[in-house]
Amino acid sequence: MANNIEVKELLDAGVHFGHLTRRWDPNMAPYIYMERNGIHIINLYKTAAKIDEASEALKKIAASGRKILFVATKKQAKEIVAEKASKANQPYITERWPGGMLTNFVTIRKAVKKMASIDRMKKDGTFNTLSKKERLQVDRLRAKLEKNLGSISDMTRLPGALFVVDITREHIAVKEAQKLNIPIFAMVDTNSDPRQVQYVIPANDDASKSIDKVMTYVSDAVIEGLSERKASKEAPKKEAPKKEAKADAPAKVEATVEAPVTEAAKQEEE
Incomplete structure (x- = not known):
C-alpha cells in the first residue's frame, strides 16, 4: 500500500495546507514541516506514512467483518464521504450527528426499525387505510428518518471503527467513540488535537480535493479487506467439489478395466 501513496499526488491535491499559524494546536508540531505566509505546511512524508498505517488497520477491520462508520457533516466533505463509503459498502453520517448515536445505540436502532415498519405498511396495504393527514405525517417521518439514519440502516451493531473528517467539528462523535473504546x-x-484519535492522518480537512484524495486511499483499503474476506469464505466451497471428484475416480478406473475383459470374452465366444 505504501508504494501506491505518492507524495506528489498529495501535494497536487493540496493535502499539505494547514491553518493559520495563530490557530494551530501545539500537539500537531511533529506533523508540521514549516510555516509559509502565516500558514502551517504539513509534512506530506509523514502524511503518506500515516495513510499507509491507517489503511492497513482499516483493511484488517473490514476483513474481520466489522463495519467502519464514516462521519463528515461539513459541506465540502458530505458528498465525497457518502460516495466513498457507499462504494465500500460502509455506513456513514453526513447530516447532523444524532446525539447518543453510539452511546445510546439501542434507541437509534429502534428509529431505524420504525423506518422499516413504515416500508412494510406500504407493502401490505396498511398505509392506504390511513387518513390523508396520517399518511402525510407518516411520509414526513419516513423522509426525516431516511435523511438522518438511512445510511446506517444496515448497521445492526456498534461499528468496529470510526473514520472522521475534522475531529474539532465532530467532537461529539469522537467523545462517544472514546467512551466505548471504539478505535x-x-x-x-x-488546528486539532491529534491525541484524541488512535490513527492520525495529518491533512488539510477543509479542501474537497484533499478530502477526496485521502478518502480514495482509505476506501480502497476497506474494499481490499472486504475482497480478502470474500475470498477466504469462497475458498472452502471450492475445495469441497475436488474431494468429491477424487471419490468418483475409482469408479472410472473400474470401467476401463472391465472394457478389455468383455472384449476378450466376445472373442472366445466367436
Whole structure:
C-alpha cells in the first residue's frame, strides 16, 4: 500500500495546507514541516506514512467483518464521504450527528426499525387505510428518518471503527467513540488535537480535493479487506467439489478395466 501513496499526488491535491499559524494546536508540531505566509505546511512524508498505517488497520477491520462508520457533516466533505463509503459498502453520517448515536445505540436502532415498519405498511396495504393527514405525517417521518439514519440502516451493531473528517467539528462523535473504546481514524488538520484519535492522518480537512484524495486511499483499503474476506469464505466451497471428484475416480478406473475383459470374452465366444 505504501508504494501506491505518492507524495506528489498529495501535494497536487493540496493535502499539505494547514491553518493559520495563530490557530494551530501545539500537539500537531511533529506533523508540521514549516510555516509559509502565516500558514502551517504539513509534512506530506509523514502524511503518506500515516495513510499507509491507517489503511492497513482499516483493511484488517473490514476483513474481520466489522463495519467502519464514516462521519463528515461539513459541506465540502458530505458528498465525497457518502460516495466513498457507499462504494465500500460502509455506513456513514453526513447530516447532523444524532446525539447518543453510539452511546445510546439501542434507541437509534429502534428509529431505524420504525423506518422499516413504515416500508412494510406500504407493502401490505396498511398505509392506504390511513387518513390523508396520517399518511402525510407518516411520509414526513419516513423522509426525516431516511435523511438522518438511512445510511446506517444496515448497521445492526456498534461499528468496529470510526473514520472522521475534522475531529474539532465532530467532537461529539469522537467523545462517544472514546467512551466505548471504539478505535478512531481521522483526518486531522493543524488546528486539532491529534491525541484524541488512535490513527492520525495529518491533512488539510477543509479542501474537497484533499478530502477526496485521502478518502480514495482509505476506501480502497476497506474494499481490499472486504475482497480478502470474500475470498477466504469462497475458498472452502471450492475445495469441497475436488474431494468429491477424487471419490468418483475409482469408479472410472473400474470401467476401463472391465472394457478389455468383455472384449476378450466376445472373442472366445466367436
